[in-house]
Amino acid sequence: MKIGIAVLGAGRWGVNLIRNFLEHPNSEVLAVVDPNRDALMAVQKQFNLHPSVILAADLSQVQELPGLDAVAIATPASTHYTLAATALQQAYHVLVEKPLALNLCEAIELCELAQKHQRQLFVDHTYLFHPAVDRGQRIIQQHQLGKLRYGYAQRTHFEPVRHDVDALWDLAVHDIAIFNTWLEQSPIQVSATGTVFPKSEVTSQSEEGINQEPGLADLVWVTLTYPDGFQAFIHLCWLNPDKQRRLTVVGSLGTLIFDEMLPETPLILQRGSSIRGGEEQNFWESAIPYGIASQRVPQPNTSIASRDILSLEQVEPLRRVCDRFLNCVQTNTPCPTSSGWGSVELIRILSALSKSLELGGQPLMLF
Template identity: 85%
Template structure:
């Protein structure tokens, strides 16, 4: 039996969700909701939707739709909490784009509501379903990198600039989720510093999370994460950077792993080589007086990956969670709460000029 889906939001990401649910054998798109009628007409034309699919600007018109089992939310971050809460209260399973909510208390409330209603709350952390992230995790678990030293990430582009969240809340969750997955840890200390650039056009819209005018939201943010084993990750975030980057690197004593989404031919590279004299890795890690490091790169391997769209895997996993009514460990509401807890601590650090804080 197919799962009836209503997609809220027909923008860039909503269109991708519609496409995947239309193509999946276990789902049926019953409705698409978007306040912009032009977006609805564009969706109808793009997918040649039949008359049975309801296209509406009003979410309330489909809340009692016969056969509706689940709601997929791809709307601005400031609307996630309200829409997800309404859907759960109506007894629907929910797939929602990141972040789950803009306040930790709201995220926790949504988890509690999902548990009370015995419905699945699934957050679309798409990168955790990327074949490169899966392959990299296996490499790290097999200790092919040696002792992990540090990591860094760049997530930048030139627009869109959000008006409801800053660059931290818009971008950082992807890299934090990936580092947490690869390390199988969560940071014990975080810090963030940021810069606000002059906007060409001021806006009166305010961020729901901070109640700040949009022109005062940080456009450039530097994030530092420190993990229990001493591993540190530095993340560069900016939405006013002409150089679009989607790159994560983990450096180990024996090799370096590079995930570069902007290099479709070589998205995952394992660069063998050590900055420690061969045979002395143990001493370097544990001796108070380490030998002088010497750089040595011996090989560069382009790793093969399964050819599958990450969002297709997200939709498939969500539908499976609905069918079995069991949560997904990596994308459940509870898992997302931990990420929002980290983001909240980073926001506080940002307000305090980069003061290191514990997220827990």
């Protein structure tokens, strides 16, 4: 029996969800909900939706829809809690875009609601279903990098700019989730510093499509410290002319690089060490070639024995997300990769980073 789905949100990501659920043999799109009538008409035209598919402006218009089993939420982050809570209270399974909620208490409440109504709460952390992340996790688990030294990531672009969350909440969750998965641990200390660009600078670029509300950090630097001493550094920015989607883990025997901007060769393993004077390479020195640090310092002696482009399964990560969600609904069992409770841990980290940002970068302990 097919699972009846209502997709909430007909924007960029909602369209991708609609496409995947329409193509999946185990799901049936019964409704698309969006307050923007033009967006609904565009979706209807793009997918030539069957006349039976309901186009609605509000979730309340489809709550009693016969055959509806689950909702997929791809709306602004500030609406996730209310929509997910409403759906769970109506005993629907829920797939929700990241972040699950904008504060820890609301995230926990959603998980408890799912348990109470015995429904699945699945958070769309798409990168955790990326073949490169799967392969990278196996590389690290097999100790091919040797002793892990440090990691760093850049996630920047010029737009889109969000109006309900800052760059930290919009972007950081992806890299934190990947680091946690690859390291199989969560940070015990975090810190964040950031910059809110002057409103005059932002509005001067409004012709390019940017309309940032004042008070939200556009540029954020994150430091994560893990129980074994591993540190990860993340650069996040909405107003960067150079779009970057790159994450690197450096070990004593090699370096693993996941660069999403190289779609043909996204995962590279460099075998060899980066050593100077018997000491491990400093993060800031290694960061120079990637534009992370600004001052010039001497480069370490580097020995690269090989540079291997790793083969990956050719599958769309979101297709795997939708397939896993449908399987969780069919079996009514949680997904260990992307459950609501797993997302609570990420929100705990983001909340602490927000607090550190408010305190000017003060390091905060999580446990």
